[in-house]
Amino acid sequence: MICTGCSCLCEDIEIQDSKILNACEKGYKHISRFKESKAKNRVYGKEVDLDKAIESAVEILKSAKSPAIYGLDTTTVEAQRIAVKIAEKLNGYIDDNSSFCLGEFVEAILRKKIPSATLDEVRDYAYVLVYWGTNPYHSIPRHMSKFTYYPRGKKRNRGYDEDRFLVVIDVRRSETAKLAKKNAKFIKVEDDLELVDSFERALEGKAPKYDVAEIAREMKKADFNAIFGGLGLKYGLRGNYEKFFSFLNKANKFAPLYFIPAGFHSNMRGFNETLFEEVGEVNKFSFIEKRSDPNFSFPELLKNKKIDVALIVGTDPMSSLPFDVSEKLYEIKKVVLDPRETFTAKNAEVSISSAFSGIECGGEMVRSDGVRVKLEPIEKAEIDDVYILRRILEGL
């Protein structure tokens, strides 16, 4: 089966005699606990059957003056497509976690502003591997062993201590940073923008502020290098994405350097690609204004009191958004579709129990590098996000 515990979407998970094989700790928990704390169908706190829950969801959405659809990063591409149709039908907003996660990077890749590659290409060809503002040890635990640092590839067949050069950039000496020993470098970053400057200067042969000259030399030796950027990089850039994109493109004049976003929900990239195909934007989109805008991100819509109803799919914003946003979320009506009894589901006007994508239902997801995979569920639930969203769309 394919693990949907994170954006690696590891395809080599096996279930033998109820044992889960090959999964990392995160994936193991994701798969083994799927039957725990299942959501219930509820309307205003009272348990109801599915039909009643869907009917109430439709009523609330129909009566909304300004609705938003949010989440969708753990569901399938098929469900995401229906959700986009619902947002269009409602003349509402649609957004996912990528608006405060790595959406800017995925957008730059889809618009071909920066060069990217697949993880399979990284495994076969990459020499310098830069983990910037991410700690795969915890966030994407098999990234290094399955795709990047440890495996031997077509052109990289002599093992990691000879055929890879590992760079870890972080504000602390993380577990990943501790691996940076032989043929490797750890950079403790205080200012990511200054570090970008340093890389540019080093590649041009000038003296950099940060000690990155050796990394620049190693990059120039190779015909394939990769940066995996996480949330530490995103927030470290303080909104200056263009500066980073410009650096990536300048760097490619000296040595091939590809960027792959690292560490997000299983199908966040799928959402970005689905919306991009439908409307030409990756997130924070308004169907009334027919455009994307920072003010249309779900947190901003809540903070500015621009929405009165939210259809939330497969995410728990009451738990995952900052307090000043989650308290605003509590003030509006919420329809929640989730397999799990989340805090948001418990506090929603309507909660609809769904299925775990990849475990209880199939469909398509998109890996962090853009590779599409077909899920292979171990059970087949009758009720999943596609079924529920389709019925909501029909009801509207």
Added chain:
Amino acid sequence: MMRIAKFLKFEAFFVVARYSWEQEKAVVYLNPEFAKKAGIKSDDVVLITKGERSLKFRAKLLETAPENGGLIPNSIFANYLLDFQNFKKFNAYVEIVEGEESKAEEVIRRITEKK
């Protein structure tokens, strides 16, 4: 024996990160050197205060935590303290307190009571 550290409050640097092992409880992983300086031991309950908000966390020691503070797993507890201006890292005060670590239900209550 009286612990002087119980009367002290320290400014610390916190990183919020995905952490596989503990996201359902209010746990802060302090750098051992920082914890020693602040007189905090493993399993102490500490109050972390950022601006007007504070929560109680169970302290654990972790070598990979930032040198001058600690790591809080990405969780409802971390998100209660932070905002988008300080989404992955922030400065806050930490002090030893009595009692147990805060529960998720307590955070939810604070969210819902504001309505």
